[in-house]
Amino acid sequence: MPLRLFNTLTDEKQDFTPVRPGRIGIYVCGITVYDLAHVGHARMLTAFDAAVRALRWTGWQVNFVRNWTDVDDKIIRRANERGEDPQQFAARFIDECRKDMQALNILPADAEPKATEHIPEMIELIGKLIERGHAYAAKGDVYFSVRSFPDYGKLSKRNLDDLQSGARVEPGEQKRDPLDFALWKAAKPGEPASVTWQSPWGPGRPGWHIECSAMSQKYLGITFDVHGGGKDLVFPHHENEIAQSEAASGNQLANFWLHNGFVTIDAEKMSKSLGNFRTIRDLLGQWDGEALRAFLLATHYRHPINFTEAAVADADRRIEYFYETLAKGDAYLSQKKYTGGEPRPVDEHVAAFRDAMEDDFNTAEAMARVERVYGFVNARIDAKAPPAEVAALLHTARTLSHVLGLVARAPLDAIRERRLVAARRKGIDPAEVDRQIEERIAARKAKDFKAADAIRNKLASIGVELRDGPQGTDWRVLL
RNA sequence: GGCACCGUAGCCAAGUUGGUAAGGCAAGGGACUGCAAAUCCCUCAUACCCCGGUUCGAAUCCGGGCGGUGCCUCCA
Numbered sequence: 337m338p339l340r341l342f343n344t345l346t347d348e349k350q351d352f353t354p355v356r357p358g359r360i361g362i363y364v365c366g367i368t369v370y371d372l373a374h375v376g377h378a379r380m381l382t383a384f385d386a387a388v389r390a391l392r393w394t395g396w397q398v399n400f401v402r403n404w405t406d407v408d409d410k411i412i413r414r415a416n417e418r419g420e421d422p423q424q425f426a427a428r429f430i431d432e433c434r435k436d437m438q439a440l441n442i443l444p445a446d447a448e449p450k451a452t453e454h455i456p457e458m459i460e461l462i463g464k465l466i467e468r469g470h471a472y473a474a475k476g477d478v479y480f481s482v483r484s485f486p487d488y489g490k491l492s493k494r495n496l497d498d499l500q501s502g503a504r505v506e507p508g509e510q511k512r513d514p515l516d517f518a519l520w521k522a523a524k525p526g527e528p529a530s531v532t533w534q535s536p537w538g539p540g541r542p543g544w545h546i547e548c549s550a551m552s553q554k555y556l557g558i559t560f561d562v563h564g565g566g567k568d569l570v571f572p573h574h575e576n577e578i579a580q581s582e583a584a585s586g587n588q589l590a591n592f593w594l595h596n597g598f599v600t601i602d603a604e605k606m607s608k609s610l611g612n613f614r615t616i617r618d619l620l621g622q623w624d625g626e627a628l629r630a631f632l633l634a635t636h637y638r639h640p641i642n643f644t645e646a647a648v649a650d651a652d653r654r655i656e657y658f659y660e661t662l663a664k665g666d667a668y669l670s671q672k673k674y675t676g677g678e679p680r681p682v683d684e685h686v687a688a689f690r691d692a693m694e695d696d697f698n699t700a701e702a703m704a705r706v707e708r709v710y711g712f713v714n715a716r717i718d719a720k721a722p723p724a725e726v727a728a729l730l731h732t733a734r735t736l737s738h739v740l741g742l743v744a745r746a747p748l749d750a751i752r753e754r755r756l757v758a759a760r761r762k763g764i765d766p767a768e769v770d771r772q773i774e775e776r777i778a779a780r781k782a783k784d785f786k787a788a789d790a791i792r793n794k795l796a797s798i799g800v801e802l803r804d805g806p807q808g809t810d811w812r813v814l815l
Numbered sequence: 816g817g818c819a820c821c822g823u824a825g826c827c828a829a830g831u832u833g834g835u836a837a838g839g840c841a842a843g844g845g846a847c848u849g850c851a852a853a854u855c856c857c858u859c860a861u862a863c864c865c866c867g868g869u870u871c872g873a874a875u876c877c878g879g880g881c882g883g884u885g886c887c888u889c890c891a
Contacts, residue, residue: 347819349832367891380891410889489818492886498817499887544889566891570819573890596891597820598884605885634839635828640821640884647827650840660853692829700829704838711855718847718855785849792851803852812852 339394339694341562342638344570344593345491349696352592354561359397361556362388363590365548365565365573366448368405369429370414372615373436375599375628375643376606380566382629383596383637383697385442386740387564390693393739401555402445403548404430407452407531407541415528423452423530436616439625441741447555451547455533458542458550461584462519462535470583474510476522476538482515485579491593492571517576518543545576552589553581563590567597597640599632606643614643622761624754626742627652633699633740649815654707656754656812658737661710663747664717665730674723679731685709689736699740706740709733758813762799769800773809776802 339352354360364384367377388400406426415425430450451458462478465471470484482488482496489495499515509518523532523539532539552560558581565574574593581589598605601612619628631651635641685705692701713729737743745753759766772791779787792802799814 365891368889374891376891378891383891408889493818494887495817567820568886568890571886572888598891600884603884605890607890638820639828642827644827646840650827654839657853664854698829701837704829707838714854715856780849783849789850796851801852804848804850805853810853 339391340696341592341594342696343591344595347493350592352561354396355557355559355591358395359399360391360562361399361560362401362562362564363548363552363556363560364400364402364445364563365569366402366404367433368408368410369426369433370408370410371429372617373433374606375614375616375619376566377433378436378440378616378628379599379632379637379641380596381437381442382440382632382741383699384564384594386633386699387594387637387697388445389443389739389741390697394690394694398446399556400445401447401449401552403551404448404450405544405547406430406450408544412527412531421530422528426452432617436620439620440616440629441626441744443741449551449555451542451551452531454547454551454554455542457554458546459520459533459535461546461550461553461580464584465519465580468583470579471519472512473520473537474512476520476540477510477518478520478537479511479516480519480576480580480583481513482517482579483513485583487582488579489575491578492575494571494575517545517572519546519580545573546580548573548577549580549584549589552577553585558585559588560590562592562594564594564596567595570595594637596637597635599641599643601643603642619648622757623648624652624655624757626744626750627655627754630655630703630742633742634703636696636698636700638696652758652815654703655742656751657707658710658733658743659745659747659750659754661713662730662734662743663751665713665726665733666747668717669723669727669730672723674727676724676727679724679727681732681735682709682728685732686736689739693739702736702740706733706736709736755811755813758815762813764798764800764813769795769811773802773811777809 340349341352342349362384364380367373384402388398391398407422411426412422415422418425462471465480466473466478471478471480489499496515519542520535520537521540521543522537523541531541533541552563563574578589600606601614604610604612606613616628627648628651631648632641634651685708689702689705692698692705695701709729710733713726713733716726716729734743743750756766772795776788776791779791795802795811801812801814803810803812
């Protein structure tokens with residue numbers, strides 16, 4: 337099956353055709369770093385990470401660019417409030433964000449350009465726009481003249497007259513038309529030197545949109561394959577990028593535009609004003625990073641996801657099931673002294689998974705396919721199937737999970753780590769649990785099942801579940 | 816007001832270039848177990864917000880409603 341992608345530009349699912357055969361250039365608008373990243377950022381990161389992994393796995397040579405916006409009004413304001421230099425402030429949050437990304441198993445992009453490191457490219461692009469009559473300088477600011485670009489609105493399906501009514505001019509702005517937007521902002525009194533650059537129009541700093549036009553062109557060329565980001569960027573950010581890039585070059589910016597849906601909380605968009613804002617960091621204190629990732633991948637990237645504890649718990653259960661199955665499979669093969677070498681994946685399952693991912697990155701469908709494979713692993717082990725058969729299924733489950741960026745750890749390590757996270761969430765003391773288990777083992781040896789059951793019930797009441805097996809007694813935290 | 820999106824079982828969620836409803840959770844039954852848990856097997860939507868229309872055939876297309884969300888200002 338060919339790769340099919342839903343394109344915001346055409347509002348339909350289309351067969352993908354690359355600019356250059358076998359290669360895909362992708363630019364995704366990253367994060368503006370003025371605070372810890374939230375679950376919405378996690379969704380964007382996870383969606384495009386899974387997409388890139390899937391593309392590589394299916395044989396595409398991918399050039400993936402994800403930028404950092406490290407200069408903007410909010411960064412400057414926040415940094416000022418804390419008496420910190422804006423550049424250092426932004427750099428600090430990039431570091432914090434990278435920690436979160438690691439926990440979510442997000443791979444680094446091929447290039448992660450920062451806006452502040454591409455000021456000359458932006459100045460050059462702005463110069464070209466002025467030259468071509470699409471932009472004008474006014475008292476140290478430079479604005480893009482929206483009316484000079486006839487295609488304006490083609491991505492967000494808006495017409496200029498509708499926009500006109502809602503547009504407004506901030507005090508101090510020098511716009512000729514309220515719809516025009518800033519390419520360059522003159523430095524204001526008191527702004528730190530670290531966020532002020534010299535330009536032909538005087539000292540200042542770039543507007544938000546121009547960085548993506550400049551950086552995407554630098555790393556991916558004039559017309560590239562895929563441009564992505566959150567749905568809220570469609571207007572005005574991506575619309576403005578298109579206007580800048582296409583007005584400057586006369587060519588299409590990107591052939592496919594992909595936008596991920598929002599994460600909502602209690603069915604409302606997260607926002608600071610509503611106070612329903614959840615940072616990744618906050619969640620990682622309670623949940624396993626892979627469980628969060630699985631939660632985000634369980635819904636198609638374009639649809640909204642409603643964040644609930646129950647939904648994350650559900651995803652957590654799946655990750656648990658995956659690791660338990662891997663551990664059981666590994667144990668089975670080693671017990672059977674299996675030495676069949678590198679097993680072949682099971683074609684049927686690989687094909688079903690691949691079809692799902694190539695259908696507009698349908699991770700929900702793909703997850704269901706993977707789960708089925710784990711189910712087969714367990715079923716065949718229970719049926720005492722030949723090790724070679726189990727090995728093939730196990731290998732398939734692992735491979736496909738890795739494409740989704742799941743199950744990255746050694747099973748036994750993961751199970752132990754996950755249990756600690758869960759115990760912390762529930763306020764359970766692992767050492768105390770171990771002590772009680774010792775007591776119960778003694779009771780069971782003495783055939784005092786009444787005492788043994790009493791201990792189990794006591795532990796169950798605080799959310800600890802015991803598992804008696806041939807190797808002794810193990811425990812898990814109930815969700 | 817303009818522009819998009821969404822409405823599928825108790826819950827979550829695929830399927831929407833039409834062909835007769837994936838999967839998960841929960842629930843019930845069974846195997847296994849000292850009892851459990853884990854695991855496996857079986858059952859679980861004549862039905863896809865409502866009303867019309869097109870069609871041999873519609874959850875999928877068209878029209879009209881109802882309900883919800885987002886964007887139109889910074890926002891993943």
